[in-house]
Amino acid sequence: MNSTKTINLKNRPNGMPELKDFDFITTEVPELQKGEVLLSTKYISVDPYLRGRMSDAPSYIAPFEINQPIVSGMIAEVIESKNSNFSAGEFVSGMLEWKETQVATTDGLLKVDANQAPLSTYLGILGMTGLTAYLGLTEIGKPKKGETLLVSGAAGAVGSVVGQIGKILGLRVVGIAGTDEKVEMLKSEFGFDEGINYKTTENMTKAIAEACPNGVDVYFDNVGGKISEAAFFNINKFSRTINCGAISVYNNTEAPKSISVQPFLIKKSSSMQGFVIFDFVDKHPAGVKQLTEWLSAGKLTYSETIREGFETIPQAFLDLFVGKNKGKMVVKL
């Protein structure tokens, strides 16, 4: 019987996760049963939302178990198959365990075509990242041509796609990011109209007002916290906020406090809505089709940070919380 490197959750992180919360062990690869496939990992997605599953607080998705492997989006190659729908040499995407090699049932596995697009994009712009950007913006944000879209975490995997889709849809797009280099990239690579470096800007409320002279109609919020407070001072009547993430507070050990949003929502007849991509499962195929069209037509570009080697996975995950990634962070094996 073969064995494989595996990464387990060792402890539930207290606040910011640390390397010691992860355990590198060797586990056995069981014998392949009928209907199953043997997979060799190619790319592993690390995502901020995984932090939530490391806690045992109730959430939209069950927590990871202690001393069990972490699970995230992955691309793998089929090495051996006892399922007539999958053949050795094919590539699949799915929610898989942090292992170099694993046996999996084929529930939820999707074949991906290495000839149509680079394999890593199926974890990013053609995968959960792209769908989150597209469906969050269109289904919840309901943007209208000519409106102003503000994006926080704009240089991140989701944010950079949100901004580009905003431009395709005819919006004025302003992004917020944490370094001058990222802000420059928003404009030069992703076509944002304006960018704001929140780390060097003293008065964010004023900076947003200047970058959004007609106010903010749609706020795609990846970060929460103080940046969002500044955004709320600039929202327009009937504006929509898409609560996609709150990375700024994921590692807080106490429920974080912010300025109460209720008075802003009332004054502006404004809405906020949270979502996860699983809410729109029926819209995923059409979403992937649209994203693939835009990508093929050169209307969308994407940014990836690719780390290499199984051992780098936990650090790659930790680096998300200090903004070391540009665009989608994946680990290549």
Next chain:
Amino acid sequence: MNSTKTINLKNRPNGMPELKDFDFITTEVPELQKGEVLLSTKYISVDPYLRGRMSDAPSYIAPFEINQPIVSGMIAEVIESKNSNFSAGEFVSGMLEWKETQVATTDGLLKVDANQAPLSTYLGILGMTGLTAYLGLTEIGKPKKGETLLVSGAAGAVGSVVGQIGKILGLRVVGIAGTDEKVEMLKSEFGFDEGINYKTTENMTKAIAEACPNGVDVYFDNVGGKISEAAFFNINKFSRTINCGAISVYNNTEAPKSISVQPFLIKKSSSMQGFVIFDFVDKHPAGVKQLTEWLSAGKLTYSETIREGFETIPQAFLDLFVGKNKGKMVVKL
């Protein structure tokens, strides 16, 4: 030329309004011009939202001017008319000045029928109060039979109507109020399933969980602040919060802080939306028709606190913020 008692805004209140922020003066009643009516005030509505207009912070409606009369919803009798559509002896509702007698154009004046319902109800359950409850609950809350509705400020003018409409629509209805007497009234008079006294309950999160064993699907929020924090710990997947008011923070001099709602909204794919009744102007006639039907059929009851005398208006307004009203507060002249 006649004169009339008038109440002006003297100062913009700093925090909680006080009697000294109002000025009782005598003003002249100008001569009636063609198209105008001379009105004698019968009932004056005092409402929490007026606090917002006393500040000069940007809002959905222009602030009151210093040394000018306060304006609110009123019922008046036509004393003299130079408008062929209005006759002496008729009653009207409209946004009018805090005066015993006034000359008004007929823009926005609606005739009301003293024989169909008591005149004060046109300021309450058949007026802005009833419409706020009905349209907020149905247009934003979109409740489905069998769901659980939580109402804060439940014994207030809007809250008590929201709960009753919830019962008509087949919901489990739980109300939060600030005295045992009010909680009792929610159940005995307004048909709420459960009531919670937030002033005597130590752990509101737990109390809401117990009163809402299936969680909260629709939260009609009249208060904001700490009560809303407790509510957020109990919201269901895809729940909707209607931000109708935030009376708990209207008098704060600094932007109030609360637990960040974003993580709750994301975890639960939940929405919040603020509104004012003017957002749904096209739905007002149908709303009044529905409310009148329910009222005539005995399906809706209402509670009023009626103060008497022009001099009592400012105090009646102040008393809203310490919960001295049950249901709609009006002043009768």
